[in-house]
Amino acid sequence: MTRLVLEGLRKTYGPTVAVDRVDLEVAEGELVALLGPSGCGKTTTLRMVAGFIAPTAGRIFIGGTDVSRAPPYARDTGMVFQGYALFPHMTVAENVGFGLEMRRVAKAEREARIAEALRLVRLDGYAERRIAQMSGGQQQRVALARALVVNPGVFLLDEPLSNLDARLRAEVRVEIRALQQRLGLTTLFVTHDQEEALTMADRMVVMNHGRVCQIGPPEELYERPADLFVAGFLGRCNVFRGTVETPGTLRAGAIALPCDGGVPGQTAAMVVRPERVGIDPEAGLLPGRIGMTTYLGGLTDWHVETDAGTVLVTRPTPPPGDRLRRLAPGDIVHLDWAGTAGRLLSPEPNGELA
Amino acid sequence: MRAVMWRGGVGAVFAAVLLPMVAVMWLSFFDQEVISFPPEGYTWRWYVNAWEKKQFARGFVNSLQLALVAAGLGVFVGTAAAYALVRAEFPGKAFLGTLLLSPLAVPGVVLGTALYVFFVEVENAIDIDIRATLPGLIAAHVLLTVPWTVRLVAASLQGIGPAAEEAAANLGARPWTVFRRITLPMMRSGVVAGALFSFIQSFENLELSLLLVGPGRSTLPVEMLNYLEFRIDPTLAAVATIQIVLIGALMLVTDRYVNLSRVVS
């Protein structure tokens, strides 16, 4: 249970900037998710923390000690690799016990801790199995147990769920989070899956092109994204571009739309989440025509064509017979939203609002 | 239908590989000085003759010594080199890789002649005998065993990937421990295959040895060639059969410990 601090961390490969001035603090027992599209520098960041990649600039502190130049074996991190990286020539117990052996833990205690770790990941009874005899999900849990059993100061996970099928993924997600909270592990978790990050993280870091776009709790990033990239990467959104007319009104072409504040004359992109858009057959601010309807089981999406462009609206699927349920392509509807639902951002993808 | 053709094809390839060996084994039992078909009868006497001609036994012992030492050195140097080539980053890496494999690309006779000339030059310079000595021969054969080991060990290292090694380092293992506990066991089959194949390459090599062996210190292949200059009776077939059986047995035993077909393919 140790604090992790990254200070101006940077890594370049020739002209390629893989990671650019990343500042981050992970508090004791906190789970921070690094989220971003493929190639944005997540793995590079994590591997610099583990000590496999030397930073070009910047510093890394684990528990207050500068480990920027320390070799991996001296860093007190426990990492779960994307492909698990288990030792195929050892049994499950030998895999899990390896870190304890390196720490010269006596045999009796070692065996007790291996058994405990295996129980923790629900693999008791598998100790003597060979790795090749384990399924993907079981291997994943061996990798977890192997990293956890040494009680690492910082727990690192690089897309640990990406090799599991969808159902197992949702299950293991909950298990990892529960373990992490129970053991109070300071954790840095890499993923490109926004749902994974939203459900597991205390705080999230959204990255793009090697840079941090925004850091904050999931609600904050989803509801108050700092820029268009974050808004678009986390969940779905409608974007309207225009000029602020008066505080609370955005003019997009011939139409005035409600927005959250703003300075008159300001050029802005307004982001409205599809679940915040009201839809009504009779009355409302923005008239439109139903285009496509997508039934998603628990949710239904309507794509509504308006003078301000196609607007996506989503709702829990109404019960059969509801008048929304009967909407057909071509039907006229009216859209509406509260001013507070219309977040103003810079029209540049990674820009800040002037 | 396709399965039949497939099996037929595989069978044909096997026959093409095995037939010469089977023919040699068969010939070694022909009861006649000059080979003709069908044989006039069968006999063990060529095996007795091979045993009585002391040059074969001597050549066998010499070859065995040479191949064991050359393969031993080759595995040591070749494994270290393969590890550096696959895992480390250093300037001139690509060049070193090509250099280490190049002896395989040069015809043995050319390499043997070049070494002969080189050894003469070195002997003139430092006044120590190299030609016709065991160390000189070993030095030459290491040029065979190192590339074979590098090739097989590097292939197996590439297949393993560095993730398990990183995981071990992450769990607190220092580099030497990582190598001993993780890398070495994981690439074991590559190392064993490298040792086996370099041993065979060295043991049956004729071209490199031809100019470098000394009187009374000939290797088995050179002795066989010498014998051939005077006689062409089936004694050589008998010697070859013994070789085939020994090497086959060696491969079978090795295959029990590591899956050779997986390493070589």
Ligand SMILES: Nc1ncnc2c1ncn2[C@@H]1O[C@H](COP(=O)(O)OP(=O)(O)O)[C@@H](O)[C@H]1O
């Ligand atoms: N060894 C390397 N050499 C050159 N470029 C690299 C190397 N490793 C990563 N990169 C580049 O750095 C960027 C970030 O990579 P990475 O951290 O793996 O991204 P992510 O994990 O977010 O998908 C990518 O553009 C990638 O091409």
Ligand SMILES: [Mg+2]
């Ligand atoms: Mg990655």
